[in-house]
Amino acid sequence: MNQATTAPATEQPLVRAAMPAKAADRFIRNTWYVAMWSADLEPGKMVARTLLNEPIVFFRKEDGGIAAMTDRCSHRFAPLSMGKLMAGDRVQCIYHGLEFGADGKCVKNPHGNCTIPAAAHLKAYTVVERHTLLWIWMGDKTPDPSKIPDYSCLDDRPDLHITRPGYLSVKANYELVVDNLLDLSHTSYVHAGILGNADTVEADIKVEQTGDVVAVSRPSKNADTPGILKMMSPPGFERGDQWSTISWYAPCYMILEFGVSKPGEPKEKGTGYFALHLLTPETERTTHYHYSAARWNVLTEGDEKNSAIRDKIFEMRTFAFAEQDVPVIEAQQRLMDQSRTPLSPVLLAIDAGPTRYRRVLDRLLSEDARPQ
Known part of the structure; x- marks a missing residue:
């Protein structure tokens, strides 16, 4: 107890320990962070956010869930958020047309023999919509939704x-x-x-x-x-x-x-x-x-x-x-x-x-x- x-x-x-002249990366990664207010992510739109120094693109899937992945194409590193949101919960890169699914995996390479290298896949993030907010788990350990802070006063x-x-x-x-x-x-x-x-x-x-x-x-x-x-x-x-x-x-x-x-x-x-x-x-x-x-x-x-x-x-x-x-x-x-x-x-x-x-x-x- x-x-x-x-x-x-x-x-x-x-x-308190002395503060360094330059701020260090003191981020807990295996925890929940607020990405944005729920109302800020409109259906059919992509929203780019940098969180903990990581570029991330968000969009609502066709079933209403939230997708979030690295906002940096694995080919030439263009922002996916500048591209198109396509049918089937796919994002098309504006630069060379590679397409990525909601899970971050590259699902289409329109060039050459269309082979998709394993290195083309991107990191995807778990997002929970709660208390009119979008909460994202930034780390690699198993996400635990019970650890989202209680902001139920926004609901009740x-x-x-x-x-x-x-x-x-x-x-x-x-x-x-x-x-x-x-x-x-x-x-x-x-x-x-x-x-x-x-x-x-x-x-x-x-x-x-x-x-x-x-x-x-x-x-x-x-x-x-x-x-x-x-x-x-x-x-x-x-x-x-x-x-x-x-x-x-x-x-x-x-x-x-x-x-x-x-x-x-x-x-x-x-x-x-x-x-x-x-x-x-x-x-x-x-x-x-x-x-x-x-x-x-x-x-x-x-x-x-x-x-x-x-x-x-x-x-x-x-x-x-x-x-x-x-x-x-x-x-x-x-x-x-x-x-x-x-x-x-x-x-x-x-x-x-x-x-x-x-x-x-x-x-x-x-x-x-x-x-x-």
């Missing part, structure tokens, strides 16, 4: 309470984005007025680990309610007891429970939302960032009002990510890349969460490298 371990706010986290409530899917391309290593999200103390400064304020600077930070899941809690008592929670709450919530607990699931998925109740009232009488963060490394220095939000215990009434709140949540969160978080994170990456020597960050009590998850990530990276 998994046991939860807790780190109090006063605990001095272990010293009215559409009116779920924001539309968001996407950003971040020019930075995915671990810098995880650091940002697991250290919610920055919301009082970077997102002042939207996600935090002066009242939320002081908080009793708690870090818990259950198995490989790391959760960081940061409650605030009788504080001025941040703008995004005030906007989605009925009158009487201008000040309140707020809580924010963000959970990290390896290698780079997070769910933040963010909400407010009236001062002294239990959490169950309050309202809030689940902020969903799904990161997928594109390269060592670029990250696919998918996000959405699902409200819980909705206290505002009327479809028109809740529709407007849903849209406003998306707009405020997108602004917070795109205009506030991402510029800082990308600047971090640039400055780290400029350094000629390894960098050792100064650690504070607020770094307990990022330090704990990196400990888990380092272990999982070592385990991933072992033979099956």
Whole structure:
């Protein structure tokens, strides 16, 4: 049985290993990654994505399933995604007409005696469609669908309470984005007025680990309610007891429970939302960032009002990510890349969460490298 371990706010986290001047390939390959939102893969279309430095082309098969294979023809290395999607779940290369099946095997060579060399076949990937997302297994070990993180809050409530899917391309290593999200103390400064304020600077930070899941809690008592929670709450919530607990699931998925109740009232009488963060490394220095939000215990009434709140949540969160978080994170990456020597960050009590998850990530990276 998994046991939860807790780190109090006063605990001095272990010293993090020095960060190299250049980001290394620190990707767990035998795990699930989000390739895209399901709605982004339309029938009859091909979509190219680079994931973990690997070019991949996706398309929907005629039976509705998902095909994914290396997006690089084995002949002259042209992108298959520039070619044609043909009947019978085949992709025709734009350069010389070789055709590949949904399993990655070359099924047609129109040249010479039409022989198909064994080396012509491409790698295919397992893809599962779940929680309105496409999840791809990048490694060579046997895929286990039970290990897909639980984002069922995208499935089990009215559409009116779920924001539309968001996407950003971040020019930075995915671990810098995880650091940002697991250290919610920055919301009082970077997102002042939207996600935090002066009242939320002081908080009793708690870090818990259950198995490989790391959760960081940061409650605030009788504080001025941040703008995004005030906007989605009925009158009487201008000040309140707020809580924010963000959970990290390896290698780079997070769910933040963010909400407010009236001062002294239990959490169950309050309202809030689940902020969903799904990161997928594109390269060592670029990250696919998918996000959405699902409200819980909705206290505002009327479809028109809740529709407007849903849209406003998306707009405020997108602004917070795109205009506030991402510029800082990308600047971090640039400055780290400029350094000629390894960098050792100064650690504070607020770094307990990022330090704990990196400990888990380092272990999982070592385990991933072992033979099956």
